[in-house]
Amino acid sequence: MEKIEFTINGEFIELLGLLKVTGVAQTGGHAKLIVEDEEVFRNGELETRKRAKLVAGDIIEVGDEIRIVLK
Template identity: 60%
Template sequence: MREFKLTEDYIELVKLLKLLRIAQTGGHAKIIVEEGEVIRNGEPEYRKRAKLVKGDVIEVAGETIKVI
């Protein structure tokens, strides 16, 4: 499990995917989300700009990321 430390109140889902290099571009990140490849706290997340906060757990591309 990877951990991502927030420096602000939240981070948008597509930004997280780009920062962690799960998506190569913003467009690629949006496609990943639109196709239902992201699981947030056990539920599919289809909102590209979903605000992730501390405690959220994201599963995508065979990786698990905990927002801390």
């Protein structure tokens, strides 16, 4: 599993934005598809809210391939 550490600038980052900025999704449309296909887990729980506000300490997993740790 690929591990990515990402530092948030500000209080939070929205899920779609995180997927785009880390390169997990190539476009906003691709990011939406990843979420709609129920491939994203936040702290072990399925995350279906495209605009979910992620904060430092959250762990995002995309399928079995990518883990993003937010700082």
